[in-house]
Amino acid sequence: MPKSAETPAHKPLSGRKAQAARNDGLVLEAAREVFLAEPKAPIAAVAERAGVGISALYRRYPSKEALLRTLCHEGLRRYNAEADAALAEPDGWQAFVGFLERVVDADVHSLTVHLAGTFTPDPEMRPDVEHADAVNMELVRRAHETGRLRQEITPQDIGLILESCAAIVMPDKERAAQLRRRVLAVLIDGLTADGDLPGPPPGPGEFAWRWKRA
Secondary structure, eight states, X not given: OOOOXXXXXXXXXXXXXXXXXXXXXXXXXHHHHHHHHOTTOOHHHHHHHHTOOHHHHHHHOSSHHHHHHHHHHHHHHHHHHHHHHHHTOSSHHHHHHHHHHHHHHHTTHHHHHHHTTSSOOOXXXXXXXXXXXXXXXXXXXXXXXXXXXXXXXXXXXHHHXXXXXXXXXXXXXXXXXXXXXXXXXXXXXXXXXXXXXXXXXXXXXXXXXXXXXX
């Protein structure tokens, strides 16, 4: 709902808070690059990549696990934001396809592929996990209603599609993005094909095991 014109505008952050926000963004961006390349990398490698002091990093993230948890939670929030935006699209099929394309471009599922099991999920993540499940169900339901999505496809199949694209890694990020979109286009064509799929679809929670710490 649009905010009333009487709602006061957000005040700009003070100099110290603005710097802290910039540093946090640098840390999360660096953590993504470091841990996707090597999940066992030390937290000091993140500080070095971000160009911040290790003491400043530890003040914000007291442990590597806390940093990993925040990184993955941010990815989950991005996923939900894209799903919510897709639900505003009136055409169920275009909403479904556009959602897949944007999430593949955002590359949030690389975090799942590389970092699942490296930290203990926080209970605070649970509402966002449940929201992701709910919007997945709604996107698939609406796509089915258009008659274009084959009926065997379930919400759990979304994860398989996205992880298949995230598994494509190249030294050149732009080339990796091109190849992921190419594979996604092939997979989307398969979502509209006739015929039975081999084996049963993934069950709800079937992949939850990998988020448990080894």
